[in-house]
Amino acid sequence: MKHLLTSSKASINRRSFVKSGLTAATIGTGLLATGPSLFAREDFEKERGGLSKGDAALLRFVAAAEILETDFWVQYNELAGIQDSEVSGGGGNSVYSEKFEAIDDDFPQYIHDNTDDEFTHQNFLNAYLASKGADPVDLEPFRTLPGSTATGSSGKPRLTNLMQLTLDTSWYTRYRSSTHNPDLDPNFVFPQAVPDLAKGQFTAIPRTDDDLTPDDHLQAIVNTAMFHMPTIEQGGNSLYPSLAQRASSVEVLRILISIGPTETMHFQTWSDLAGDAPPLTDSTNGLTFPDLNAPPLGGEDFETSLIMPEPCPFLSRKLPACSVIRPTETNGAAMGALKFLTDMGLFIGQSSDFFRFMRRLAEQADKARRHCAD
Numbered sequence: 284m285k286h287l288l289t290s291s292k293a294s295i296n297r298r299s300f301v302k303s304g305l306t307a308a309t310i311g312t313g314l315l316a317t318g319p320s321l322f323a324r325e326d327f328e329k330e331r332g333g334l335s336k337g338d339a340a341l342l343r344f345v346a347a348a349e350i351l352e353t354d355f356w357v358q359y360n361e362l363a364g365i366q367d368s369e370v371s372g373g374g375g376n377s378v379y380s381e382k383f384e385a386i387d388d389d390f391p392q393y394i395h396d397n398t399d400d401e402f403t404h405q406n407f408l409n410a411y412l413a414s415k416g417a418d419p420v421d422l423e424p425f426r427t428l429p430g431s432t433a434t435g436s437s438g439k440p441r442l443t444n445l446m447q448l449t450l451d452t453s454w455y456t457r458y459r460s461s462t463h464n465p466d467l468d469p470n471f472v473f474p475q476a477v478p479d480l481a482k483g484q485f486t487a488i489p490r491t492d493d494d495l496t497p498d499d500h501l502q503a504i505v506n507t508a509m510f511h512m513p514t515i516e517q518g519g520n521s522l523y524p525s526l527a528q529r530a531s532s533v534e535v536l537r538i539l540i541s542i543g544p545t546e547t548m549h550f551q552t553w554s555d556l557a558g559d560a561p562p563l564t565d566s567t568n569g570l571t572f573p574d575l576n577a578p579p580l581g582g583e584d585f586e587t588s589l590i591m592p593e594p595c596p597f598l599s600r601k602l603p604a605c606s607v608i609r610p611t612e613t614n615g616a617a618m619g620a621l622k623f624l625t626d627m628g629l630f631i632g633q634s635s636d637f638f639r640f641m642r643r644l645a646e647q648a649d650k651a652r653r654h655c656a657d
Contacts, residue, residue, distance in 0.1 A: 334532065337653075338535040340647035342411065342412055350422050353398070353401040354426075355441075356397055358488060361437050362433065362489070364391050364392075364395040374437075379433070397549055425636075442633075445629075446487070446488065446490050448486070448629070450511055455475075455554070459585070467599075487511045497567070513557050520543070522546075523539050524539075525610070531651075555590045558588070575587050618646065618649055
């Protein structure tokens with residue numbers, strides 16, 4: 284996190300971020316500009332029907348998050364999804380993808396559809412920002428990380444790193460807990476579903492064809508991916524309702540509460556499938572995936588068939604328990620999301636400029652304050 288604590292002043296020339304027109308992945312200019320050019324003046328915004336500074340900041344942050352999410356879903360799709368006109372690139376890795384299909388025949392289709400959804404989210408958010416005269420988000424200058432060189436990978440530079448992940452799988456028990464909610468119990472430690480994933484750095488994709496053997500090693504890579512997918516989606520599951528509480532425009536609120544539920548649909552799909560990851564120990568590194576239904580685990584907090592959110596305390600313990608998304612605390616939500624992604628190892632190898640850039644986006648989103656705009 285040390286890179287995130289540096290000054291938020293831009294060190295990259297804004298001109299280097301300018302692009303013309305709309306592209307399939309990102310649209311328009313970057314966000315390291317300073318001064319009045321970053322946002323239109325308030326009176327201009329009202330006259331032209333534009334966005335408030337706060338609403339633009341909220342949409343920029345989620346647009347950046349969607350671009351990053353799209354990047355790693357593309358990596359999964361190249362190796363284990365369906366390549367077609369909707370999501371092109373890569374050639375598939377039959378050995379890797381067959382492991383997913385052994386879990387569920389539709390796994391490649393699910394990966395494809397999730398990838399396609401993220402493309403639509405990033406493109407819509409950037410196009411909406413541009414339509415309101417606000418600067419869209421462009422992360423292309425940071426697309427510098429090497430990806431997998433295994434068969435099926437396109438070999439393109441990446442924004443995210445799927446090969447050194449440290450996963451917090453406490454969401455698994457958090458959504459099954461009937462007594463604790465992180466919004467009311469911020470210091471409660473929810474048990475990890477796969478404790479080993481929080482103790483090291485593990486790859487979720489074959490780094491080279493050497494990772495395709497031995498069989499238990501490849502299965503552990505697939506299992507890591509199966510837990511990474513819901514780990515990411517539960518983050519978006521909380522992020523959208525957390526930020527929506529800060530929106531001023533009814534239309535911006537509508538955008539946030541319309542995209543957010545699709546992240547919830549993704550989360551439910553992947554959390555269900557994660558429970559089917561076969562128990563094993565990777566003979567190459569000792570990474571162990573436990574049987575979640577067997578002692579010493581088991582019980583309602585671990586049972587794999589319990590995929591609906593358990594009712595839990597919400598807002599106040601004086602009120603009845605309620606089945607809700609959690610957490611949805613809005614204070615510091617964007618910075619919390621950025622820390623979550625950073626701690627995961629998703630940005631290992633990125634530059635200090637990238638961290639300054641993302642920190643500034645998060646700070647601006649967290650400064651947004653709701654006011655009556657419509």
